Amino acid sequence: MAERERAATPPYGGVFSARSQVMDAEDLRRAVTRIAHEIVERNHGLDGVVLIGLQTGGVPLGRRLAESLSRIEGVEVPSGSIDVALYRDDIGLRPVIPEAVTDLPFDLTGLTVVLVDDVLFTGRTVRAALDALNAYGRPRAVQLAVMVDRGHRELPIRPDFVGKNLPTRHDEIVDVRDDGVDVGEKRPPR
């Protein structure tokens, strides 16, 4: 789930306030293009590759990656989105609520899935996503693409494709938008 959503939407409380910009729109565009090239290189083309964005922050990023991939290779990459709320391991510990409906219009069996998210932090969202993918078939392989890896992993999970490695404090918030990436703090609701 997006850092911004977790920080700013009503069930989670608090308001994000930006302190400094770490990527601008151009940086973001170049990172998306580079990741797209890396995906093609790693998989020797796009045969059997599908993109799945994690709700909600990974979905717009997944869409941009798909556009970039189709420019590079001239083929459409099947894309979907997945909401992992019902697979989280912190249900009952903090407020959890589905943010959007999962949209995976294909059987994943035998495909190479590239999971896309905006920020990689503890790794728990990705763990939930790996669990959720099982409900849709058995992929040949799962790879992970993120725009920002901010460290502080709590599980043995690592990304395959990274836009930017960004050392952060545990209590900071990283906000990825279409036009840039900000780091800041969460303020409690008024």
Next chain:
Amino acid sequence: MGAEGIEEVMRVTDSFVEVSERAIPRVPALRGRTVVSLFYEESTRTRLSFEMAAKRLSADTMNFSVSTSSAKKGESLRDTCQTIEAMGVDALVVRHSSAGVPWQVASWVGCSVINAGDGWHEHPTQALLDCYTIRDRRGSLEGLRIAVVGDVKHSRVARSDVLAFTMLGAEVTIVAPPTLLPPSLAGWPVEVSSELDSVLPKADVVYLLRMQAERQSEALLPSLREYTARYGLTRHRVDMLPDDALIMHPGPINRGVEIAADVADLPRSLITRQVANGVAVRMAVLFLLLGSEPRA
């Protein structure tokens, strides 16, 4: 629960409809939670629907039915509830023939209590699934004209539906013979009519209520045949409806009484759709109660 609360349940229900459509319709969201259904009154769809909803969320379910329990030995409702709670239960799904029982039970126990129908009073999850079913077909209830037809007096479904439909902006007309209206309609934001034929041409939704033969203690109708003649939804009456009007019924249906046998099976009849959506709505209710808040 206001209009906002209903919208929230419906938004979350979208996710659970998607879960229900999967090849393996099960998520681990409520692993380790226990849901007990406590039914002091018979039921097919509501009890099974709650049970299926709980199972699809990976919760454990237990069933209590009066005929095989210590209630037969005279154990009181309060003692029964507290005994079940002491076993470590997270939610009680309660149906009872007396109004207010779920509310009373909630004051005795610390776990969540869900009203699955209390007497003539309310049936909230039915209203939620009805709202969801209409929204699913029409996008919204705002401005829709909904005719609620039949035994309103004995119907908890009618009470909950009227509340929910009007809260979401629908215009509700109650159609019933005067003997089957509640003693007072003061405070109900509805129109009342006893002429079904004049209401049908303007209705977006016809919501038929079940003729509740088991609650008819006095002679309120000359005969069922006479009721069908004036208020039954026959093929002829369906033709009076606008082309896109929907037909709904909470079930169980009395074919040939409030609805003609072939009308129940028309494409515009959403009766089985209501049942399917019922599972998803109850998943949403269970998850919102047990999963979306930190455990106390």
